[in-house]
Amino acid sequence: MAQPSARGLGFTENRLVRHSAERDAGLVERYARDESARTIAIAGDIPILRRNGGSATSLLRLSDLARVPERREQAFLGTLSGAPVFATLLDAGAAELFTDDADFLTLDLRSIAVQGLVPPDELGILAEGKALLFWHARHRFCPNCGGPTRFACAGFRRDCAACGVQHFPRTDPVAIMLVTRGEFCLLARQARFVAKSYSCLAGFIEPGETIEDAVRRETFEEAGIAVGEVRYLASQPWPFPSSLMIGCHAQALTEAILLDRDELEDGRWFSKAEVRLMLAREHPEGLITPPPIAIAHFLIRSWAEG
Numbered sequence: 001m002a003q004p005s006a007r008g009l010g011f012t013e014n015r016l017v018r019h020s021a022e023r024d025a026g027l028v029e030r031y032a033r034d035e036s037a038r039t040i041a042i043a044g045d046i047p048i049l050r051r052n053g054g055s056a057t058s059l060l061r062l063s064d065l066a067r068v069p070e071r072r073e074q075a076f077l078g079t080l081s082g083a084p085v086f087a088t089l090l091d092a093g094a095a096e097l098f099t100d101d102a103d104f105l106t107l108d109l110r111s112i113a114v115q116g117l118v119p120p121d122e123l124g125i126l127a128e129g130k131a132l133l134f135w136h137a138r139h140r141f142c143p144n145c146g147g148p149t150r151f152a153c154a155g156f157r158r159d160c161a162a163c164g165v166q167h168f169p170r171t172d173p174v175a176i177m178l179v180t181r182g183e184f185c186l187l188a189r190q191a192r193f194v195a196k197s198y199s200c201l202a203g204f205i206e207p208g209e210t211i212e213d214a215v216r217r218e219t220f221e222e223a224g225i226a227v228g229e230v231r232y233l234a235s236q237p238w239p240f241p242s243s244l245m246i247g248c249h250a251q252a253l254t255e256a257i258l259l260d261r262d263e264l265e266d267g268r269w270f271s272k273a274e275v276r277l278m279l280a281r282e283h284p285e286g287l288i289t290p291p292p293i294a295i296a297h298f299l300i301r302s303w304a305e306g
């Protein structure tokens, strides 16, 4: 079967050339002198956008940050059509310096993605920058010896001056799976979900575990269903805070659902016809799937329409 198109998935388009082999000590200063340089800026975990007609851009001029008295880490993400792009971490309070300025907009990244406020290829840059800056903000001390760590490798490493250990940004793999049995698929909801929204099961992959085994373990733990064949479909950076969603289709071997009520509020088998109504937002009970930016939507749609 041909791989279905994953276009439209949030955070997956990123046109940056990363120049990862050039990340020496002077790289940030070198590129910051370039007049075409741009930066995304994240205050705490809130991106600052510049209004651009009816939409917005996350790519600010470096001079846009002149009003901010104190900036924290500034990492070099790469170049976009030759122009350097940075990610700058600001204190959470810095967002207030932009809220009264009609040229700017401050909003959480999930809302930016769902509302399509910036071009799709900027969402990938925002995902990269947000995950990287989150890591900097929470790794100021060495997990090995407790000493302070410092910015290195243009923002893609932190070094401990006391014990010399180098620390690298983390990405947390999450298995997300649509479990199917013939013409039915298993969807569930957590209490914190948007009302009437049903989605795929998902869970963090643990050390020493394959993607396939994580799919089988999580499905059994959360729904009591045994899974056989697992097939990878697509992946998606999910910067809340630094996950990589690994999307799979999984075939159920059993049918009786035993929900983990600590994790899930409800879960059941849905027919293909019912899922199509949910995707089209025409379900008689008003049940819906997650929005198109989410990989769960893609996994559900590719099965329902495949």
Ligand SMILES: [Zn+2]
Pocket: 142, 143, 144, 145, 146, 147, 160, 161, 162, 163, 164, 165
């Ligand atoms: Zn150390």
